[in-house]
Amino acid sequence: MTERKETLLRIKNLKTHFFTDEGIVKAVDGVDLEIPPKETLGIVGESGCGKTVTALSIMRLLPAYGKIVDGSIFLKRRDLTKLQEKHFQEIRGKEISMVFQEPMSSLNPIFTIGQQIEEAIIFHQGKTRKEAREIAIRMLKDVEFPQPAESINKYPHQLSGGMQQRAMIAIALSCEPELLIADEPTTALDVTIQKEIIELLHKLKEEHSMSILFITHDLGVISQIADKVAVMYASKIIEHAEAKEIFNNPKHPYTIGLLNAIPQIGKNEGRLQTIPGQLPNPLSHIEGCRFHPRCFFAIEKCIRNEPPLEDIASGHKTACWRQKIVNKNSWIEYSKRYKNGRT
Amino acid sequence: MEEPKLLLKVSNIKKYFPLERGIFSKSSGWIKAVDGVSFDIQEGETVGLVGESGCGKTTLGRTILRLLEPTEGEILFQDRKLNRLNAEELRKFRPKMQIIFQDPYSSLNPRMTAGYIIGESLAVHGIAKKRKERGEMVENLLERVGLSPRHANWYPHEFSGGMRQRIGIARALALKPKFIVCDEPVSSLDVSIQAQIINLLKDLQEELKLSYLFISHDLRVVGHISNRIAVMYLGKLVEIADKEELFTNPVHPYTKILFDAIPKIGVMERKKKETKAQLPVSYNGCNFYPRCPKGVQKCTTEAPRLEKKGENHFVACHLA
Numbered sequence: 001m002t003e004r005k006e007t008l009l010r011i012k013n014l015k016t017h018f019f020t021d022e023g024i025v026k027a028v029d030g031v032d033l034e035i036p037p038k039e040t041l042g043i044v045g046e047s048g049c050g051k052t053v054t055a056l057s058i059m060r061l062l063p064a065y066g067k068i069v070d071g072s073i074f075l076k077r078r079d080l081t082k083l084q085e086k087h088f089q090e091i092r093g094k095e096i097s098m099v100f101q102e103p104m105s106s107l108n109p110i111f112t113i114g115q116q117i118e119e120a121i122i123f124h125q126g127k128t129r130k131e132a133r134e135i136a137i138r139m140l141k142d143v144e145f146p147q148p149a150e151s152i153n154k155y156p157h158q159l160s161g162g163m164q165q166r167a168m169i170a171i172a173l174s175c176e177p178e179l180l181i182a183d184e185p186t187t188a189l190d191v192t193i194q195k196e197i198i199e200l201l202h203k204l205k206e207e208h209s210m211s212i213l214f215i216t217h218d219l220g221v222i223s224q225i226a227d228k229v230a231v232m233y234a235s236k237i238i239e240h241a242e243a244k245e246i247f248n249n250p251k252h253p254y255t256i257g258l259l260n261a262i263p264q265i266g267k268n269e270g271r272l273q274t275i276p277g278q279l280p281n282p283l284s285h286i287e288g289c290r291f292h293p294r295c296f297f298a299i300e301k302c303i304r305n306e307p308p309l310e311d312i313a314s315g316h317k318t319a320c321w322r323q324k325i326v327n328k329n330s331w332i333e334y335s336k337r338y339k340n341g342r343t
Numbered sequence: 344m345e346e347p348k349l350l351l352k353v354s355n356i357k358k359y360f361p362l363e364r365g366i367f368s369k370s371s372g373w374i375k376a377v378d379g380v381s382f383d384i385q386e387g388e389t390v391g392l393v394g395e396s397g398c399g400k401t402t403l404g405r406t407i408l409r410l411l412e413p414t415e416g417e418i419l420f421q422d423r424k425l426n427r428l429n430a431e432e433l434r435k436f437r438p439k440m441q442i443i444f445q446d447p448y449s450s451l452n453p454r455m456t457a458g459y460i461i462g463e464s465l466a467v468h469g470i471a472k473k474r475k476e477r478g479e480m481v482e483n484l485l486e487r488v489g490l491s492p493r494h495a496n497w498y499p500h501e502f503s504g505g506m507r508q509r510i511g512i513a514r515a516l517a518l519k520p521k522f523i524v525c526d527e528p529v530s531s532l533d534v535s536i537q538a539q540i541i542n543l544l545k546d547l548q549e550e551l552k553l554s555y556l557f558i559s560h561d562l563r564v565v566g567h568i569s570n571r572i573a574v575m576y577l578g579k580l581v582e583i584a585d586k587e588e589l590f591t592n593p594v595h596p597y598t599k600i601l602f603d604a605i606p607k608i609g610v611m612e613r614k615k616k617e618t619k620a621q622l623p624v625s626y627n628g629c630n631f632y633p634r635c636p637k638g639v640q641k642c643t644t645e646a647p648r649l650e651k652k653g654e655n656h657f658v659a660c661h662l663a
Contacts, residue, residue, distance in 0.1 A: 046533035047504075139551065190395040190560065191604040198606075217533065220563075220606030249609055261538035262608065263567030265589050271545065272538040278503050279533065 006076065008211050009035040009058070009096075014071035015058045016050075025282045027053040027066065029235035032309065033096055035179065040205065041210040042220055042226030042243065044258075048282055050235040051215045055181045058213075059098050060088055075179070094124040096171040101184035103164035113140075113167040114152035117174050124175045139170040142207070143200060158277040169200070176208060183215045198224050219262060223247055228315075231255050232291040234280050237309060241316040249327070251318045253295050256331045269273035273335060289321065296334035297322040350554050351407070354381045356416030358399075358406045376402040378578035379383045379416075381649070382524070389548065389555040391569030391586070391655060393562055393601070399578045400558045402525040407556065409433060410439055415610050417440035420522070432484065436470055438518035445527035449508035451499040456494030459655045461485070468518060484513040489543060505536035522554045541568055562605050563623060564577060571655070577630040580649055584656035593657045629661070637662055 017030040020180045028050045040105060051152055056062050056074055058080070073080040076096060080088065097120075100106040108116060117139055121132045127135065133152070134332040140148035143166040156164055165185060172180055182201065186194035198221065214225055222243070229246045229339040230240040231254065241253040250256045260273035278288055281296055289307050292298040301321050309319040357380075361544065377397045377592040381546065384390050392400050405411045409416055409425060414448045420440065428530060442587040444450035448593040451460055462471070462481045471477040488509040499507060515523050529537040531632060545568065548555060561566045565572060566586060573583040582595040593599050628643040629635070635642065641661050 007350075036602070046535060191562070192395065192600060194606075195604040218606065219534070220608050221607050224606045258534055259608070261534050262564045263538075264608070265563055265566045265602075265605065266587075271542050274538040274542060275535040278505065278536070 008037045010074040011254050012072045015071050018066045022281050038209050039227050042214045042222040042229045044222050044231035049232040055183050064109045067204050078182050079251050092122050094175040096179045097177040098181040099168050099185045102188050103168050112153050116173050132318050139174050143170045179211045182215045239318045252320050254291050296338040346480050350384050350386045352383040352419040354417045355379050357414045359414045370644050375578045384554050387552050391565035391570045391572040392558045393565050394575035398575045404526050441515035441520040442524045443511050443528045457497050457510050480603045486515045501529050525557045582658045594663045595660050596635050
């Protein structure tokens with residue numbers, strides 16, 4: 001480390017469990033993450049892998065049956081897990097804020113978007129309603145609302161999905177947070193609108209010099225926005241690297257499988273490469289590497305011991321016992337061997 | 344290659360929904376969900392249908408099957424005029440055309456076992472009247488879609504999303520159809536499961552000589568599975584061509600914008616492009632004009648028709 005940049009957010013060994021009637025679900029099971037200032041970290045993974053729960057743990061918005069059982073979340077020097085709710089309220093919405101997947105169900109239908117933006121400004125910055133209104137109009141201009149001064153009096157149902165998401169972003173940014181958590185912000189939108197929102201987030205990130213934690217299941221979207229990418233599988237991070245590195249030189253069998261499973265336009269005629277099997281049941285406990293039942297490379301060791309997330313090159317971490325032989329080419333070869341072995 | 348046989352031909356089909364309903368109120372206007380669409384599907388062919396939400400793709404799929412009554416137009420299926428059939432005739436025709444729905448969570452009855460869901464149509468159409476016979480057919484179908492016979496006794500909530508979609512596929516296959524409308528069959532599935540289902544659909548097509556109308560908003564998926572692709576915008580087809588042709592040589596400005604918006608993996612492109620994103624309004628001109636980067640005066644007064652621009656390549660644009 002040549003340059004000592006203070007990390008904005010540092011998560012250490014975070015464990016969030018859900019206590020349900022059927023048993024304990026280890027939704028997040030030992031996650032380590034760091035986000036430096038002005039950087040976008042993308043978390044990518046399939047449904048139920050724990051990416052949203054990681055975000056909700058940071059924001060302390062977990063449902064009643066969910067609890068952080070271990071680990072720490074440092075925002076600069078403060079451990080958020082140790083803060084009282086009273087103090088945490090000063091952070092939520094001001095220093096960290098969040099944009100959700102479905103703008104329609106996240107906005108309050110009985111208030112105008114103006115009122116919803118002003119609320120946070122009045123609460124956190126102690127402004128008067130009039131001052132807050134001016135800031136709100138400026139925010140709407142920032143998120144490229146046409147005619148912000150008129151639009152401010154509109155109700156959510158009068159806006160299209162893309163415009164609603166812009167309003168959500170305006171609310172989230174109204175107090176100039178240092179970290180914006182965006183949980184699948186474009187998933188419910190059409191591709192053309194999705195592209196606009198991604199471009200908007202790029203612009204706002206520069207203007208407001210903030211960091212973004214961007215959560216999605218879409219590897220295409222993540223490659224358009226993230227500086228670094230963390231891939232999650234079954235409640236753990238299994239690979240973490242610069243975005244370019246993840247896409248050009250993936251080293252975990254799951255990451256390679258995910259990339260291969262996406263149809264590419266103009267390429268790969270015929271069958272898609274698939275990862276065999278299903279996502280694991282969240283209630284079950286898998287010995288050894290969590291991915292081993294679906295992995296072409298699995299050996300004895302993978303079934304018995306869980307691999308740690310280790311540095312394999314500068315800034316590239318992966319959790320795999322077989323990382324020395326895993327790459328894009330060997331994946332194809334092993335997948336063929338695996339399929340022949342079964343039939 | 345042998346001469347492809349025409350399976351389905353849709354001519355100038357329209358589906359309008361009245362804007363106002365009630366006992367006395369006359370409809371004050373129409374929502375033109377599908378507004379004059381014509382295309383055809385050959386035997387064993389997959390035609391992909393893409394477009395943004397609300398453009399009428401699902402309505403078109405359902406109207407072709409007469410799950411919705413067409414307002415106007417003609418549907419020719421194996422040389423029979425589908426739109427002229429009465430209820431009884433239509434019922435006899437139903438086994439030949441099936442549909443797979445988008446959401447495997449809401450399209451399966453939670454109170455029925457998988458076996459019942461799949462076998463129901465066999466009983467209704469009198470194909471397997473005896474229970475035992477039906478059970479065997481259901482077991483075969485389950486195995487065909489990659490599940491096992493013991494799953495027949497499971498209820499939908501016991502399956503994962505991908506497995507549920509396999510049940511939806513088995514149900515569609517039960518009556519040995521010739522044509523299946525796949526309405527966003529993989530949109531709600533995870534990437535790794537999505538690939539499994541796409542492969543399954545391709546295998547089944549080859550084996551059973553099926554034709555698909557594959558509806559999706561995901562161009563990557565449509566591009567993978569289709570032979571030809573039709574692009575729809577506000578109730579109308581704006582472009583239809585062979586897959587390779589469409590990807591290498593898109594002509595309609597909307598097709599170009601759509602392709603441009605697909606997030607490309609590993610390619611960082613952060614240049615800004617202007618697309619006027621306004622809610623389009625319906626009027627006499629080209630529906631796409633409000634968002635079109637190239638529109639001219641003529642576009643506002645006259646709607647362009649789908650015209651031939653190349654081998655198997657049709658475009659609806661004055662400027663093409």
